[in-house]
Amino acid sequence: MVDADMEDSEKKAPSVIDRYFTRWYKTDLKGKACEDHCILQHSNRICVITLAESHPILQNGRKIKNINYQISDGCSRLKNKVSGKSKRGGQFLTEFAPLCRITCTDEKEYTIFSCIRGRLLEVNEAILNKPDLLLEKPSTEGYIAVILPKFEESKSVTEGLLTREQYEEVLTKRNQQEEPC
Amino acid sequence: MLSLKEKDRPIVRKLLCAGCCVRCVLRFCCVGTSSAYRRSYQELLAFISEENSPQSHDASGEEKSSDAPPNKRMRIDEDSVTAAQTDSDICPVCLGVLQDFCDPGFAEQVSDAVKKQQYEFDSLVLTVSLPAQLSVREVSPAASLLNDSQYLEKSMCLGKDDVIQVKDAFKWAVQGKIGQELGAAVVANVSSPCEVSISFIHPETEEDCHFLYVAVFLSVSQSVFTRMAVVKALEKISEEKFSRHYPCPPKKANTRCTALDTTCLHTSVFIAGRYNKFSRELPQTPWVIDGERRMDGSVEELIAAPLLSSFRADGFNFSSSGREDVDVRTLGNGRPFAVELLNPHRAKFNRAEIKQLQETINQSSDKIRVRDLQIVTRDATSRMKEGEEEKTKTYSALIWTQKAIESPDLEFLANIKDLRIAQKTPLRVLHRRPLAVRQRLVHSMTTIYLDKHHFTLKLCTQAGTYIKEFVHGDFGRTKPNLCDLMKTDADILELDVESVDIDWPPAIPD
Numbered sequence: 236m237v238d239a240d241m242e243d244s245e246k247k248a249p250s251v252i253d254r255y256f257t258r259w260y261k262t263d264l265k266g267k268a269c270e271d272h273c274i275l276q277h278s279n280r281i282c283v284i285t286l287a288e289s290h291p292i293l294q295n296g297r298k299i300k301n302i303n304y305q306i307s308d309g310c311s312r313l314k315n316k317v318s319g320k321s322k323r324g325g326q327f328l329t330e331f332a333p334l335c336r337i338t339c340t341d342e343k344e345y346t347i348f349s350c351i352r353g354r355l356l357e358v359n360e361a362i363l364n365k366p367d368l369l370l371e372k373p374s375t376e377g378y379i380a381v382i383l384p385k386f387e388e389s390k391s392v393t394e395g396l397l398t399r400e401q402y403e404e405v406l407t408k409r410n411q412q413e414e415p416c
Numbered sequence: 417m418l419s420l421k422e423k424d425r426p427i428v429r430k431l432l433c434a435g436c437c438v439r440c441v442l443r444f445c446c447v448g449t450s451s452a453y454r455r456s457y458q459e460l461l462a463f464i465s466e467e468n469s470p471q472s473h474d475a476s477g478e479e480k481s482s483d484a485p486p487n488k489r490m491r492i493d494e495d496s497v498t499a500a501q502t503d504s505d506i507c508p509v510c511l512g513v514l515q516d517f518c519d520p521g522f523a524e525q526v527s528d529a530v531k532k533q534q535y536e537f538d539s540l541v542l543t544v545s546l547p548a549q550l551s552v553r554e555v556s557p558a559a560s561l562l563n564d565s566q567y568l569e570k571s572m573c574l575g576k577d578d579v580i581q582v583k584d585a586f587k588w589a590v591q592g593k594i595g596q597e598l599g600a601a602v603v604a605n606v607s608s609p610c611e612v613s614i615s616f617i618h619p620e621t622e623e624d625c626h627f628l629y630v631a632v633f634l635s636v637s638q639s640v641f642t643r644m645a646v647v648k649a650l651e652k653i654s655e656e657k658f659s660r661h662y663p664c665p666p667k668k669a670n671t672r673c674t675a676l677d678t679t680c681l682h683t684s685v686f687i688a689g690r691y692n693k694f695s696r697e698l699p700q701t702p703w704v705i706d707g708e709r710r711m712d713g714s715v716e717e718l719i720a721a722p723l724l725s726s727f728r729a730d731g732f733n734f735s736s737s738g739r740e741d742v743d744v745r746t747l748g749n750g751r752p753f754a755v756e757l758l759n760p761h762r763a764k765f766n767r768a769e770i771k772q773l774q775e776t777i778n779q780s781s782d783k784i785r786v787r788d789l790q791i792v793t794r795d796a797t798s799r800m801k802e803g804e805e806e807k808t809k810t811y812s813a814l815i816w817t818q819k820a821i822e823s824p825d826l827e828f829l830a831n832i833k834d835l836r837i838a839q840k841t842p843l844r845v846l847h848r849r850p851l852a853v854r855q856r857l858v859h860s861m862t863t864i865y866l867d868k869h870h871f872t873l874k875l876c877t878q879a880g881t882y883i884k885e886f887v888h889g890d891f892g893r894t895k896p897n898l899c900d901l902m903k904t905d906a907d908i909l910e911l912d913v914e915s916v917d918i919d920w921p922p923a924i925p926d
Contacts, residue, residue: 250907251888251890251907255843277843277847279843279844279845279847281843281846318850319850320849320850322851356851357840357851359892361892368892372892375891375892376891376892378891378892381843381846383847
């Protein structure tokens with residue numbers, strides 16, 4: 236659906252994400268079909284974890300029933316507290332550390348993962364109050380978490396992630412195989 | 417003439433027997449007249465010998481005094497007037513500092529070294545650094561003299577503190593000549609911005625202080641004995657323990673002290689002003705990542721370069737009341753800044769010369785402009801930092817909106833006053849700033865409609881407000897933001913600082 240106004244706005248200069256971030260992707264997390272994540276890596280090495288546009292939660296008009304940051308009896312991502320410039324105290328995450336569990340109204344449950352190694356700085360509490368943010372603006376206001384990789388690992392942290400082009404190839408292949416999500 | 421008294425005689429004798437030089441003798445006799453130390457070594461030696469052997473006023477005695485090699489100490493004894501037992505000429509207490517180094521020759525050497533460095537000054541402060549071992553050697557004769565009842569009597573009246581320090585005696589001896597050579601007054605500490613430092617070391621006796629550490633601290637925990645540590649240890653150690661471990665009088669040395677190169681230091685000079693930045697490709701400070709320069713030039717380098725060369729300074733520190741990003745211009749009256757020039761070889765400039773410097777900076781590049789350039793005191797720079805937290809700033813931003821807008825759609829913004837916003841630390845600075853939420857005020861806004869997707873937004877905000885994040889929302893981490901207010905995605909294409917509202921530094925009319 237393209238109207239005159241949309242055309243105008245597309246002529247604009249690169250967005251905030253385009254200007255400062257590189258998009259990386261991890262697809263089929265833990266072997267689960269289409270559970271794709273998008274990692275926005277800032278030029279200052281900070282990473283924002285978001286749902287990729289192909290994630291099941293964002294398909295077929297699904298609605299979110301519940302978002303839970305309590306990932307185990309002993310661990311809630313909401314309790315994460317960092318202090319000082321070096322962000323001491325932040326929970327250290329590895330690639331498959333769960334960030335939160337999202338339950339949709341159709342009872343399907345999805346776990347969102349860290350995808351990278353680093354210190355958890357914050358999780359998005361705005362989506363607890365307003366889950367629609369996650370559906371409407373998954374790449375900006377609906378982000379899941381902010382992670383700070385170790386300085387020494389700034390570059391290597393994206394090894395094993397897909398570039399935008401590689402991600403689009405994966406999508407193309409899926410469409411050809413007509414995998415339902 | 418040197419105010420030595422009868423009762424000083426036995427002390428003098430004892431010290432000379434120990435091999436002390438004549439100036440150290442004067443010191444332990446508490447001679448406090450600075451001129452005494454300026455007299456030549458021969459004069460002093462002759463005087464003391466006379467004073468101490470009244471019997472040898474005969475020709476032979478005098479001849480002996482004046483024929484003897486200048487540094488040889490006479491054994492002053494009524495029984496035998498033979499040459500001293502000393503093989504080495506070096507005073508065991510001052511290790512030579514108060515001997516040859518007090519000759520005019522050394523003062524000339526020092527002065528030449530200063531002249532070579534081409535400083536401009538009217539006055540200077542002389543600082544002297546002595547090896548730590550000297551504190552130990554100083555205590556030794558005092559300790560032995562304390563056993564001397566006559567010294568005890570004298571010191572009880574005047575206090576041990578009346579013994580003249582080696583440092584003071586040395587300065588008294590040389591400062592006149594140095595001042596003469598350099599055409600400047602030698603003054604007391606903090607009265608002059610220019611400091612000339614003379615340092616002595618004595619490698620031969622560096623181990624002297626070892627015993628102190630073992631005796632007092634029960635260990636040798638460091639290989640370098642700082643003067644402070646030695647002084648502290650000397651305060652702690654008992655006299656009895658001291659004399660057990662350290663010979664009285666101190667052991668003779670084979671070498672005298674070595675003088676290190678004379679160094680000069682001028683206190684920093686502060687230059688303040690306000691700068692404009694007209695380029696959107698100029699960082700305020702050099703942009704270097706991993707040793708690689710990412711963008712050429714910087715505001716601070718453009719301002720400091722002519723200053724560094726005119727003041728002939730070794731380096732600089734640049735500070736300002738806040739900063740702007742590389743891609744942001746600073747318009748209006750500009751942003752206050754201060755440059756600290758380190759060790760300037762020239763520090764005196766009149767108003768016209770500073771004006772000229774300002775012109776030079778302004779001619780050097782069209783990317784920046786400087787005004788109100790002036791020399792200020794160090795304290796004045798704290799006024800500048802005040803502004804960072806307290807004052808307001810005004811900005812002009814070019815806004816893009818996703819939805820199409822018409823002029824009336826912008827009117828409501830002008831009616832919003834003192835809007836409270838909460839800004840989490842922006843992601844773009846979060847790697848080097850603590851994570852926090854900042855409450856800030858957007859005092860007022862005005863708009864200029866440009867087209868369906870663009871308008872100019874002018875804002876006046878509290879200091880410390882992140883404007884870019886207020887516009888695009890920073891992933892919703894600044895609330896409320898312009899996108900919320902206008903109910904559309906919005907982005908900031910250009911930003912200018914229109915004014916930094918501090919009235920410092922004082923304006924200099926053209």
